[in-house]
Amino acid sequence: MSSENVLEKLNSKYEETINIAKKGTHCGMCRFDFLGTGLCPSGKKHGFLAYWPQGRMQIFKNLMSGKVKPTKKLIEIVNSCSLCGICDKQCNFATQLRPEKVAKALKEYVEEIDKEELQNIPEDKNVIELRKIVGEEWATNDSIITSSYISSIIAPDSKFNFYIVMPKDAEELSKVIKYANSNNLPYLPRSGGTLLSMAAPTVLSNAFGLEKGIVIDLLRMNQLEIHPESQTATVGAGITAFELQKEAHKHKLRANVAEAGAHVCSNIASTGILSTWGNKYGWAADNFIDVETVDDEGNISYHSDLEIENPYTTEYGFTNISLVPPLIVTKVTTRLNPVYDDEEAVFVPFENIQDAIDLSFKIARRGMGFSNVILSRKYLAEFISPTPKIAEDFEYILEKYLKLNYAVDIICNSDEKKIIEGMVDYTIDKSTLKSLILGCPKLSTLKDSEFMKILSEEKDPLKAIFAGPMKEHFEKALDATPENISKIYDEDLQDFFKKAYSKPEMTNIIWLHEHRIFPSRLMRQRMFLPMGGVIWTEYEKNLLDWINMFIEVGDKNKLIHALGFISPFDQGRFACLEYDFYYDHNDPDAKKRVDNAIIESQEKSLQIDGILSALNFYFKGLYRKEHVLFPIAKAISDDDQELFRELLKNIIGEV
Amino acid sequence: MAKFLSDEWLEQCKKYMYEKLDPEADLKNVTTSLLGVVEHIPPDDSIMNFYLNFDNGKLIDFVVNKGPTYEKEAKFVITGSYGTFKSVLKGEMNLTIALLKNRIKLKGSKVKALKLMKPLDGVILSLKEVTDEFEE
Numbered sequence: 001m002s003s004e005n006v007l008e009k010l011n012s013k014y015e016e017t018i019n020i021a022k023k024g025t026h027c028g029m030c031r032f033d034f035l036g037t038g039l040c041p042s043g044k045k046h047g048f049l050a051y052w053p054q055g056r057m058q059i060f061k062n063l064m065s066g067k068v069k070p071t072k073k074l075i076e077i078v079n080s081c082s083l084c085g086i087c088d089k090q091c092n093f094a095t096q097l098r099p100e101k102v103a104k105a106l107k108e109y110v111e112e113i114d115k116e117e118l119q120n121i122p123e124d125k126n127v128i129e130l131r132k133i134v135g136e137e138w139a140t141n142d143s144i145i146t147s148s149y150i151s152s153i154i155a156p157d158s159k160f161n162f163y164i165v166m167p168k169d170a171e172e173l174s175k176v177i178k179y180a181n182s183n184n185l186p187y188l189p190r191s192g193g194t195l196l197s198m199a200a201p202t203v204l205s206n207a208f209g210l211e212k213g214i215v216i217d218l219l220r221m222n223q224l225e226i227h228p229e230s231q232t233a234t235v236g237a238g239i240t241a242f243e244l245q246k247e248a249h250k251h252k253l254r255a256n257v258a259e260a261g262a263h264v265c266s267n268i269a270s271t272g273i274l275s276t277w278g279n280k281y282g283w284a285a286d287n288f289i290d291v292e293t294v295d296d297e298g299n300i301s302y303h304s305d306l307e308i309e310n311p312y313t314t315e316y317g318f319t320n321i322s323l324v325p326p327l328i329v330t331k332v333t334t335r336l337n338p339v340y341d342d343e344e345a346v347f348v349p350f351e352n353i354q355d356a357i358d359l360s361f362k363i364a365r366r367g368m369g370f371s372n373v374i375l376s377r378k379y380l381a382e383f384i385s386p387t388p389k390i391a392e393d394f395e396y397i398l399e400k401y402l403k404l405n406y407a408v409d410i411i412c413n414s415d416e417k418k419i420i421e422g423m424v425d426y427t428i429d430k431s432t433l434k435s436l437i438l439g440c441p442k443l444s445t446l447k448d449s450e451f452m453k454i455l456s457e458e459k460d461p462l463k464a465i466f467a468g469p470m471k472e473h474f475e476k477a478l479d480a481t482p483e484n485i486s487k488i489y490d491e492d493l494q495d496f497f498k499k500a501y502s503k504p505e506m507t508n509i510i511w512l513h514e515h516r517i518f519p520s521r522l523m524r525q526r527m528f529l530p531m532g533g534v535i536w537t538e539y540e541k542n543l544l545d546w547i548n549m550f551i552e553v554g555d556k557n558k559l560i561h562a563l564g565f566i567s568p569f570d571q572g573r574f575a576c577l578e579y580d581f582y583y584d585h586n587d588p589d590a591k592k593r594v595d596n597a598i599i600e601s602q603e604k605s606l607q608i609d610g611i612l613s614a615l616n617f618y619f620k621g622l623y624r625k626e627h628v629l630f631p632i633a634k635a636i637s638d639d640d641q642e643l644f645r646e647l648l649k650n651i652i653g654e655v
Numbered sequence: 656m657a658k659f660l661s662d663e664w665l666e667q668c669k670k671y672m673y674e675k676l677d678p679e680a681d682l683k684n685v686t687t688s689l690l691g692v693v694e695h696i697p698p699d700d701s702i703m704n705f706y707l708n709f710d711n712g713k714l715i716d717f718v719v720n721k722g723p724t725y726e727k728e729a730k731f732v733i734t735g736s737y738g739t740f741k742s743v744l745k746g747e748m749n750l751t752i753a754l755l756k757n758r759i760k761l762k763g764s765k766v767k768a769l770k771l772m773k774p775l776d777g778v779i780l781s782l783k784e785v786t787d788e789f790e791e
Contacts, residue, residue: 182700184738186758207752211742296757317766323755647769650751 007066010109017105018064020097022586023525024057026152026197028261029094030087031219032240034517035500037089042080047138047166047219048145049193050077053087053099055148060102063109068147068160070110071119077144078103078110089496092489093517095524096387119143126183130165130214133175138166138220146215151200152193155209162212168220170292170300170330176216177298186213189328191237191263194523195270201527201585203595203652207323218266221330226251231336232289237265237329244334245515253336256281259519265291265332269325272621274576276373276409276513278569279364281337284625285312288334291622293327300330312624318606318636319647322619329622342414343370345509346421347428349404349462354544356406357566361537363410363420364572371411371513377404378562378580383518385440386488388525393444401452402461411510426467432475434507439478441488451477522564527585529594530564531601532577532614536632537568539610543577546608550579553601557593559583574629599648606636606644658788659744660693660703665719667785672778678712681777685709688716689775690729695736697790707778731771732762737790743779744786750779 011018030053033039043052050059050073059077062068087099121142123131130139140146146154146162154162163185167173180187188210190196199208223236224243228251235244241257244264248255256277258267267273268291272284281287290304303311311327314320350356356374364372375383377398385391398404407428410420421427428436436443446452451473458464465474482501486494505511512518522528531550535543547563554561564578581597583590605613612633620628636644657664676682688708696703706725708716718725723734739758742748751772753759761768 181736182695184695184697184736184741186738186742207755211747296760315765319766319769321755322757323752324757326757643770646773647751650749650772651755 007064010064014060014064014105014109017060017102020099021057021061021064021102023095023097024054024061024099025095025523025525025527025585026054026058026193026200027094027520027523028054028192028194028240029517029520030054030090030099031192032242032261034242034260034515035089035093036503037086040086041082041084042077046080048140048148048164048217049152050145050148051080053091053103054152056081056106057099057102058148058150058152059144060106060109062147062150063106067150068143069119070113070117071121071142071144073121073140073142074110074118074144078107081107083107089493089500092493093386093497093500094520097525098490126163126185129179130163130176133179134165134167134172138168140164149190149193149215149217152197153188153190153210153215155205155211156200158209158211162210163214164217165214166217166220170294173216173218173294173328173330174298174300176214177294177296180214181297186210187216188213188324189216189218189237189266191218191266192240192261194259194261198523198527198529201591201594202529202598204598206653207651216328218263218328218330221265223331226253226336228253231338233334233336235264235332235334237263237331239264241267242515242517248336249339249514251336252339254339254514255334255336256287257514257516259516261520264334265329266325268332268334268621269327269329270619270621271617272623272625274567275516276371276565276567277411278567278576279367279372279572280370281335282625283569284621284623284628286335286625287621288332290333291327291329292331293329293622295327311622313627314620314623316627316631318616318633318640318644321615321647321651323651325619326622337370340413343411343510344414344417345430345433345513346408346410346412346417347433347509348408348410348420348424348426349402349428349466350406350408351403351462353406353547353563356408357540357543359423360408360410360566361540361568361572361575362423363408364568367571368416368419369410369412371409373409373565373567375407375409375565376563377406379522379564380404380407382521384437385444385521386485390441390444390488391521393447394440397443397447397452401456402465403456404462409513411513426463428466430509432466432471433509435475435478435480437480437507438482438485438501439475439480441485442478442480446477522580522582526582528580528582529598530578530580530614531598531605532564532579533605534574534576534612534617534629536610536629537572537575538632539608542608542610543575546577546605546611547579549604549608550601553597553604554581557581557597557600559590559593559597561597570625595652599652602648603641603645606641609633609635656787657785659740659786659790660696660705660719662719664785665705665717668781669714669717671781671785672714672717675784676714676777676781681774682709682712683774684712685771685774686711687731687771687774688727688729690725690732691740692723692732692734693737693740694723694734695738697737709774712774730763731768733759733768734762735759741789744783744789746783750775 049055218237221236222238225234242260381395486498560582
């Protein structure tokens with residue numbers, strides 16, 4: 001039988017599992033324990049992505065598409081999985097996928113395959129030398145293992161001329177880099193891989209990914225120490241935001257971190273930790289006391305070293321684009337912030353964005369609140385809803401009946417809460433928020449109900465439902481219990497999710513803001529590409545133009561698109577905006593449309609005064625924000641526009 | 656065709672630039688100088704450099720030397736590994752990407768250097784056309 005026929009047969013046999021594997025987006029939620037399930041034993045032991053659920057899904061996809069041939073290592077990978085089911089629980093919470101079905105299919109595939117067909121990948125000179133540095137088991141050139149890194153650091157159309165190396169510390173990394181340099185091997189570090197996986201299906205793939213050489217997986221650098229006396233933490237490059245936050249929380253401390261699966265060190269180097277807590281806790285170099293870094297010559301240094309050149313400054317201007325971090329951050333001493341007993345969440349719903357902006361910025365400029373963000377209804381719906389269908393219906397209800405398009409979402413102390421409540425007509429209180437989280441499946445069933453129709457006829461439906469006579473009926477109608485929300489899951493997972501949603505933190509708004517386990521739902525079964533950047537709030541009048549530009553670009557390219565969030569920082573001097581284009585990462589036509597949207601929106605962002613676009617602040621997180629953001633960015637000239645177009649063409653090629 | 660950084664390579668590059676590049680159309684009448692430092696050259700991990708000087712789009716100086724420095728000061732100094740230059744000359748990676756990926760380090764203003772990329776396209780093209788052999 002020809003290899004094409006074999007593939008055809010396999011694709012027919014494993015259709016369901018191939019579909020699951022294809023929907024994987026490398027969100028990384030299977031690599032840390034956010035539900036108290038423990039960790040995938042195989043991944044924890046072996047480290048390489050191939051041994052984690054997300055890697056198995058990628059391998060299966062690669063095998064079934066014929067992109068890679070099975071190697072002897074595949075047997076070990078398959079046998080290392082005990083089918084314990086942890087991945088199904090974690091993945092189902094975030095994406096509703098069942099990666100264990102893929103693991104089972106992979107086992108079945110290996111059992112049936114003629115073992116003579118398994119390739120033996122001989123170790124070459126580079127692997128031998130790299131193993132001398134990191135140890136026998138932590139360097140490989142096996143094509144099955146390297147193929148698991150496709151779409152999260154390796155471009156989907158690359159050849160398999162890669163090595164994967166997992167150094168345990170800065171010293172080993174230094175040696176790896178020196179070896180790479182003297183042997184002319186390109187390299188790139190990888191931590192969580194989410195940013196790279198967002199870029200992978202798009203025109204940004206080659207710009208952000210590695211074309212050949214050494215993938216340096218930093219997962220083994222897992223030092224984590226909390227120092228309560230100095231309110232700091234020492235965090236290795238293998239530690240995720242969630243893991244740091246969880247430990248900090250035990251000491252009534254809080255880190256400023258990105259979404260749960262983001263690795264703290266790499267997030268500092270990439271986007272400087274842009275979070276909703278930025279107005280109080282800062283951005284970029286504000287976040288750390290010291291960093292241990294390795295440069296591209298393999299030199300290890302610390303920002304606290306007296307002899308180093310000023311590490312906090314970078315050249316200003318729209319052409320200052322970086323596609324890699326200036327240094328590899330292997331360890332950071334990060335600031336932690338006290339958690340107060342009287343912290344409260346305040347949610348203020350709005351129909352109109354300008355009203356939401358006015359309130360959020362006013363609060364920021366007065367220095368109130370720990371966390372301050374305007375969430376779009378899309379984000380609210382995606383975060384809270386456990387399935388894509390519920391999210392869709394939830395969003396429909398928010399828009400059509402409740403007229404809730406934006407929410408100003410503040411975490412503050414009790415005194416500030418009183419002030420904010422005095423600034424607005426009404427807020428969504430804690431009990432209603434809890435009801436929305438646990439009752440969203442029920443809410444989605446009310447889509448065409450009489451109750452919603454009556455509600456939408458109210459003069460101010462938001463007030464009626466959140467602060468008026470209908471509040472009690474609404475909460476009752478949602479029937480919000482852990483048991484009810486668990487019913488939307490597959491039968492075998494319902495008991496688990498009933499217990500999971502019974503935990504107080506799952507409906508604790510402050511905990512959810514800190515630990516950020518919901519944002520991964522934006523990547524469930526399809527990809528999104530976050531655009532946007534930073535705007536000087538002095539140019540607030542341009543903010544709506546900026547958003548409208550994204551709307552036009554999204555419409556023109558026939559994409560699902562929506563504002564994500566706007567969050568002020570630095571006492572309201574700046575605001576970060578994220579606007580998202582959503583698309584099916586397996587659909588080549590959708591990829592083309594998102595490519596066009598990236599280029600068009602990037603170019604048009606530069607034509608607006610007071611804006612620094614996302615591409616201009618990537619990999620600037622080690623610098624002082626003042627050096628990145630000052631002076632105020634002005635709309636670029638036609639000549640510069642031409643230059644930028646040329647630059648973009650060089651970065652991403654012709655589209 | 657010649658081996659990167661060899662005497663023959665230098666001569667062929669010069670000839671190509673004199674004969675095939677138009678100062679206005681290809682080199683945009685650029686006036687600048689560039690020192691390219693090539694590190695980690697196999698087999699003995701050595702360093703070489705090449706110096707290019709243009710006046711109003713005309714090549715007035717092009718030399719290859721051993722070591723990391725040259726007696727004349729260049730407006731821009733770019734430093735990269737032999738592997739990176741090889742990738743650029745083989746067309747696997749463009750110079751802009753190499754710069755933005757830190758594969759090529761720049762001494763001088765990155766903003767100004769990027770403005771030079773268009774005129775330098777012709778130079779890179781010449782080097783690409785002439786180079787067909789590399790140290791392994």
